Amino acid sequence: MIFFYFIKWVFCVSGVFGVDGDEVKSVSVMEGDSVTLHTDITQIQRDDQILWMFGTQETRIAEIYKKSMDMFDSNEIFGDRLNLDNQTGSLTITNINIANSGLYKLLIINNRGTSYKRFNVTVYALLPVPVIIRSSSDCSSSSERSPSSKCVLLCSVLNVTDVSLSWYKGNSLLSSISVSDLNIRLSLPLEVEYQDTNTYSCVVNNPLTNQTQHLNITHVCQTCSGRTPCCSLTETVSRLVIAAVVGVAAVTVVVYELRS
Numbered sequence: 001m002i003f004f005y006f007i008k009w010v011f012c013v014s015g016v017f018g019v020d021g022d023e024v025k026s027v028s029v030m031e032g033d034s035v036t037l038h039t040d041i042t043q044i045q046r047d048d049q050i051l052w053m054f055g056t057q058e059t060r061i062a063e064i065y066k067k068s069m070d071m072f073d074s075n076e077i078f079g080d081r082l083n084l085d086n087q088t089g090s091l092t093i094t095n096i097n098i099a100n101s102g103l104y105k106l107l108i109i110n111n112r113g114t115s116y117k118r119f120n121v122t123v124y125a126l127l128p129v130p131v132i133i134r135s136s137s138d139c140s141s142s143s144e145r146s147p148s149s150k151c152v153l154l155c156s157v158l159n160v161t162d163v164s165l166s167w168y169k170g171n172s173l174l175s176s177i178s179v180s181d182l183n184i185r186l187s188l189p190l191e192v193e194y195q196d197t198n199t200y201s202c203v204v205n206n207p208l209t210n211q212t213q214h215l216n217i218t219h220v221c222q223t224c225s226g227r228t229p230c231c232s233l234t235e236t237v238s239r240l241v242i243a244a245v246v247g248v249a250a251v252t253v254v255v256y257e258l259r260s
């Protein structure tokens with residue numbers, strides 16, 4: 001008997017059966033998709049207790065105990081988008097939204113003791129297609145235009161968080177700007193010659209997806225009517241600098257040398 005307890009203690013201390021609470025599994029998912037958080041239990045036993053909690057408040061969202069399921073008041077947060085597998089206790093969230101990002105904690109109490117699992121769920125927003133316009137400062141300055149004269153463009157995206165915005169010439173990266181943890185608009189300039197026949201594209205991407213806008217130089221450089229969706233380059237940069245100084249966001253600006 002004493003030997004048995006010793007073995008059990010060894011397992012507990014080494015974390016084989018005991019509380020292994022510090023492991024956090026990272027899960028990334030696109031807004032609108034479904035995600036399943038696995039208990040790694042193949043078959044729940046009658047006396048097993050499975051409890052799912054969400055957020056810093058550790059709000060109880062779902063439980064299985066004595067084979068009966070309880071969804072608490074999780075419908076206030078999740079509506080009817082939670083499903084609990086009655087064999088495994090795994091939790092599925094359907095049509096997930098940004099507000100469902102956060103820490104999910106799983107508590108399993110069974111005859112081997114108590115164990116925890118944590119899942120750090122990051123929900124990434126669907127991305128808007130970037131917009132390319134001719135810079136308003138460029139519009140106001142240039143009156144006469146020679147074939148070799150330049151056109152200054154701005155590629156912009158609105159209301160983005162945790163994304164990079166990049167200019168590509170063919171497949172090579174020309175310039176890039178990144179922002180995290182902030183719901184802002186991002187703009188990135190590009191200077192081209194009117195007669196340039198290379199293919200340029202502006203790409204916005206987060207870790208899971210991207211959106212591309214191809215540049216039609218003829219079209220964009222002839223148009224000056226559109227309102228600037230953002231601001232001049234200096235204004236963009238100063239906004240980003242302010243954001244960084246305030247410490248609201250980590251902002252990285254990387255502008256690669258543009259080779260003609």
Ligand SMILES: *[C@@H]1O[C@H](CO)[C@@H](O)[C@H](O)[C@H]1NC(C)=O
Pocket residue numbers: 086087
């Ligand atoms: C478990 O769920 C399946 C389908 O989701 C259902 O057919 C089955 O009756 C459920 N079993 C119990 C014991 O609730």
Ligand SMILES: *[C@@H]1O[C@H](CO)[C@@H](O)[C@H](O)[C@H]1NC(C)=O
Pocket residue numbers: 024026103120121122
């Ligand atoms: C969850 O993931 C986010 C982004 O990946 C990270 O910033 C955060 O620190 C993580 N939280 C925990 C508790 O691991």
Ligand SMILES: *[C@@H]1O[C@H](CO)[C@@H](O)[C@H](O)[C@H]1NC(C)=O
Pocket residue numbers: 158159
């Ligand atoms: C950007 O976000 C603001 C506030 O969150 C909202 O009022 C506005 O409609 C959004 N714009 C776009 C283009 O999504």
Ligand SMILES: *[C@@H]1O[C@H](CO)[C@@H](O)[C@H](O)[C@H]1NC(C)=O
Pocket residue numbers: 203205209210211
């Ligand atoms: C955009 O996403 C597609 C498919 O997910 C991928 O093949 C492509 O390389 C991505 N492009 C960029 C520039 O990240």
Ligand SMILES: *[C@@H]1O[C@H](CO)[C@@H](O)[C@H](O)[C@H]1NC(C)=O
Pocket residue numbers: 216217218219220
């Ligand atoms: C580029 O824009 C011009 C002027 O609007 C148009 O005539 C031309 O068809 C466009 N080219 C492509 C490849 O879309």
